[in-house]
Amino acid sequence: MAIKRVLLKLSGESLSYDKVSISVEALKRTVSEIKTVAGKNIQLAVVIGAGNIWRGCGKFIERVTADKMGMLATVMNSLALSDALKKAGLKTKVFSASGVTGFAEIFNRDKAINALNKGYTVVFAGGTGNPFFTTDTTAALRAAEIGADILLKATQVDGVYSADPKKDKNAVRYNSLTFQEALDKKLKIMDQEAFSLCRESNISISVFDFYKNGNLKKILSGKKIGTVITAGGK
Numbered sequence: 001m002a003i004k005r006v007l008l009k010l011s012g013e014s015l016s017y018d019k020v021s022i023s024v025e026a027l028k029r030t031v032s033e034i035k036t037v038a039g040k041n042i043q044l045a046v047v048i049g050a051g052n053i054w055r056g057c058g059k060f061i062e063r064v065t066a067d068k069m070g071m072l073a074t075v076m077n078s079l080a081l082s083d084a085l086k087k088a089g090l091k092t093k094v095f096s097a098s099g100v101t102g103f104a105e106i107f108n109r110d111k112a113i114n115a116l117n118k119g120y121t122v123v124f125a126g127g128t129g130n131p132f133f134t135t136d137t138t139a140a141l142r143a144a145e146i147g148a149d150i151l152l153k154a155t156q157v158d159g160v161y162s163a164d165p166k167k168d169k170n171a172v173r174y175n176s177l178t179f180q181e182a183l184d185k186k187l188k189i190m191d192q193e194a195f196s197l198c199r200e201s202n203i204s205i206s207v208f209d210f211y212k213n214g215n216l217k218k219i220l221s222g223k224k225i226g227t228v229i230t231a232g233g234k
């Protein structure tokens with residue numbers, strides 16, 4: 001099946017080189033990767049996390065409040081990304097899960113699909129709007145809502161392994177997996193909720209190393225890199 005509508009999940013660290021802020025150089029690099037695919041027969045929606053701004057707060061601040069801060073931080077990242085994409089010549093729209101009057105339009109599925117059909121790169125901010133969730137689950141949710149053909153999970157590792165490859169040097173990489181296998185093996189590359197949602201909506205997930213230049217384009221050109229997680233067998 002030809003891929004037309006894509007949900008790209010970026011972690012907040014894709015906008016940062018020091019893991020604690022937004023850096024212009026990291027932002028520019030992320031934008032240049034997105035620019036190689038957006039608008040070229042591909043409808044692109046992006047969910048961006050906020051690990052760069054938020055990580056660590058949870059230890060000091062009560063969970064629900066910390067989660068609200070995390071969601072607000074995704075709004076900041078989304079505004080930064082959207083603005084940088086505009087500077088690079090793309091049309092963009094930001095939709096936020098919760099009302100942030102004056103900053104971004106509130107999420108509306110029909111409006112988001114309409115914008116994608118008109119060639120806008122759409123950025124979904126504010127997570128799901130609820131604490132106790134992550135932006136991985138947000139990505140799966142929005143992918144299902146907009147009827148995305150695939151969810152691309154951009155990470156610092158080159159696929160899904162039998163264990164976290166940053167912690168276990170004996171971890172083995174999978175080329176492909178089923179959702180059932182990912183759930184049964186409790187693979188921590190994404191939340192179990194995200195796997196379940198994608199399985200229900202039959203949306204494949206591709207986990208790939210976003211930090212190698214050209215990988216995003218390669219995946220959308222059909223090159224087999226990273227790990228693909230699907231409903232079907234290996």
Ligand SMILES: Nc1ncnc2c1ncn2[C@@H]1O[C@H](COP(=O)(O)OP(=O)(O)O)[C@@H](O)[C@H]1O
Pocket residue numbers: 011013051154155156157159160161162163164165166187188189
């Ligand atoms: N089974 C696994 N396979 C691959 N990565 C895993 C696995 N379990 C945990 N991880 C970790 O999950 C991380 C993905 O975290 P995330 O914050 O979403 O993206 P990023 O890679 O940008 O930090 C990887 O960097 C990796 O260290």
Ligand SMILES: O=c1ccn([C@@H]2O[C@H](COP(=O)(O)OP(=O)(O)O)[C@@H](O)[C@H]2O)c(=O)[nH]1
Pocket residue numbers: 010011012013048049050051052054066067068069070071126127128129130131132133134135136138
């Ligand atoms: O629906 C959501 C999405 C996000 N968050 C909060 O926002 C933080 C930032 O998102 P995430 O950790 O997914 O960012 P990433 O690791 O992708 O940069 C999360 O940890 C949560 O605290 C939340 O409460 N609900």
